[in-house]
Amino acid sequence: MPKNITIQKVLGILMHRIRFIILISVAAGLLTFLYTNFFITPQYSTSAMIFIQNYSKADAKSDAANAEKLDGGTGNNAVAKKIFSSDISGSSNLAKISVTLFQNSDKITALYNGCAVNFAVADGTFYITISVTGDDPAKCANVANQVADMCNEVFHDYFAWGQLGVIRAARVPGAPFAPNKVQNTLIGLVVGLIAACLISVLLELIDTTIKADDDLAEIYKIPVFAEIPDFENESR
Numbered sequence: 649m650p651k652n653i654t655i656q657k658v659l660g661i662l663m664h665r666i667r668f669i670i671l672i673s674v675a676a677g678l679l680t681f682l683y684t685n686f687f688i689t690p691q692y693s694t695s696a697m698i699f700i701q702n703y704s705k706a707d708a709k710s711d712a713a714n715a716e717k718l719d720g721g722t723g724n725n726a727v728a729k730k731i732f733s734s735d736i737s738g739s740s741n742l743a744k745i746s747v748t749l750f751q752n753s754d755k756i757t758a759l760y761n762g763c764a765v766n767f768a769v770a771d772g773t774f775y776i777t778i779s780v781t782g783d784d785p786a787k788c789a790n791v792a793n794q795v796a797d798m799c800n801e802v803f804h805d806y807f808a809w810g811q812l813g814v815i816r817a818a819r820v821p822g823a824p825f826a827p828n829k830v831q832n833t834l835i836g837l838v839v840g841l842i843a844a845c846l847i848s849v850l851l852e853l854i855d856t857t858i859k860a861d862d863d864l865a866e867i868y869k870i871p872v873f874a875e876i877p878d879f880e881n882e883s884r
Contacts, residue, residue, distance in 0.1 A: 653853070661852045662845060669844040676840025681833040690824035692785040696778045696792040697816040698799055700746050702738040703809070739774035742810060746803060747776060750795075753802045759794045761787060775815065785821045792818030 662669065747767045750756050763782035769775065778799075780792040796814050803812045 653849075658849060661849055665844075665848040665851075669841065669848060672844035672847070673837050673840040676843070677833050677837035680836025680839075681829060684827050684829050684832045688827045689783045691781055691783060691826040692788050692821045692823075693779065693781045693825050694785070694788045694792055694818045694821045695780065695816075696796040696814065696818040698776050698778065698796050698812060698814050700739060700743045700774050700776065700803065700812050701810060702735060702742050702774075703811070736772075736774070739810075740769070740772055742807075743769045743774040743776055746799075746812075749806060750799055750802060753798075755802055756795055756798050759791060759798060761791055763788055763791045765791065765795060778818075780818065785824075789818045789820040 747769055750767055763780050766779045766781075768777045768779065770777070776799075778792050778795050780788045780795070782788045782791070796817070800812045800814075803810070
């Protein structure tokens with residue numbers, strides 16, 4: 649085959665081997681699906697949420713009682729109702745410090761039980777999300793809840809003031825978040841399609857047989873006036 653390749657010739661090659669390309673693409677997608685379904689362990693994820701405040705409930709009740717005395721017991725004093733920004737920023741900073749403490753506490757890391765545990769603080773807040781990932785959904789939920797409870801103990805081991813509470817307990821996830829079977833199958837189809845196209849073009853490039861009169865004209869730079877058919881092959 650001539651070495652000069654045009655887009656038209658490439659498209660012609662692909663159309664000529666369309667069955668081969670479809671077969672390879674489908675086979676690659678099917679193999680990827682089977683591998684994902686039977687050889688990749690499903691991963692589950694769940695989370696619990698806790699909060700950390702820079703003051704205790706006793707302090708809050710005391711502040712409210714003092715404010716109530718100031719306004720004569722009506723409960724309408726602005727001081728009693730307002731949440732000061734300094735309290736939020738102080739609790740937010742304490743939450744960030746506590747995350748570092750929790751990540752390095754032997755009491756907490758001993759509860760991981762083969763799961764991946766991550767602590768994250770929402771920006772500007774004192775809410776901490778405890779995310780747990782693993783191959784056993786029930787174990788993930790159990791680890792998340794145990795870690796949340798242990799955080800309270802570890803927190804008070806190091807801080808005499810402040811409080812920690814659980815906002816949301818972890819639930820057993822009903823379905824895995826990974827692997828994504830549909831996405832992996834589509835990736836397999838695309839990879840198979842590209843590979844099949846490259847193989848088809850490569851096979852055509854290394855094929856030196858002459859298949860049409862156009863090949864003779866391009867190789868020898870002479871016009872072809874006639875073609876003798878192969879009657880033996882045509883009669884079979």
